[in-house]
Amino acid sequence: GAVVSQHPSWVICKSGTSVKIECRSLDFQATTMFWYRQFPKQSLMLMATSNEGSKATYEQGVEKDKFLINHASLTLSTLTVTSAHPEDSSFYICSARGTGDAYGYTFGSGTRLTVV
Amino acid sequence: GENVEQHPSTLSVQEGDSAVIKCTYSDSASNYFPWYKQELGKRPQLIIDIRSNVGEKKDQRIAVTLNKTAKHFSLHITETQPEDSAVYFCAASIGDYKLSFGAGTTVTVRA
Secondary structure (H helix, E strand, O other): OOOEEEEOOEEEEOOOOOEEEEEEEOOOOOOEEEEEEEOOOOOEEEEEEEEOOOOOEEOOOOOOOOEEEEEEEOOEEEEEEOOOOHHHOEEEEEEEEOOHHHOOEEEOOOEEEEEO | OOOEEEEOOEEEEEOOOOEEEEEEEOOOOOOEEEEEEEOOOOOOEEEEEEEOOOOEEEEOOEEEEEEOOOOEEEEEEOOOOHHHOEEEEEEEEOOOOOEEEOOOEEEEEEO
C-alpha cells in the first residue's frame, strides 16, 4: 500500500532556530499534501494544503511566513518552522493524497518538535 | 468551513461490551467520513470509512452508520478488546479534499 516517510521523528531545537520536516511518498505520487499540528490530547488541526508545483494554501490563523511549505516534486514536501519558539512545540504530521490506488489519505509517522 | 463535533470525549467500557462514538457535521456538502484510531505518539490509522451514498458499512467488529438528513455518523465497536484502547477521531471532507477532524474520543477497555 501507499507509504509516506516522515523525518525526523523527533527534534529538539533552540529558540530562534529553524527546523525542516520532510515527508516523502515512497511508492506513489503525492499530488496533494496536508500538514497538521497536534497538541497533546487534542485533535489534528490542519495548517495548510499544498499541491505539487503550487503555493500552499494556509488555514486561517496560520502564519505562512513562519511555517514555510514546499511541495516542489510529486514525492517530497517539506515544512520549515522558522524562528521556532517554545509555543511551536507540537506533533507535526503530514498526510498525502495520490491518484488511483493511492487516492486515500496516507499519513506520515509524525514529528515531535520540542523548542527549548 | 466544516465543523465536526464528536462525543463523548472519553469512554470506558468493559471488555466484551460495545462502544459507540457519535459525530455531527455542519456542511451538508460533506460526502466522505473516515474514522481513525491513534495510539500515543503514532500516526492516525484508518479503521473504516463511509461515503454519503451509503448508510451503513461493517468490517468485522467495526461498523459505521451515516444519517445524512440529521448530519451525523457513528462508530460502533462490538466485543471490545483491550487492544481497542486508543483515541478515535472522526473526520469529514467535501469532495474528498481536506479533512476536518472531530476532537477525539479516548476509549479505555477494562479487562
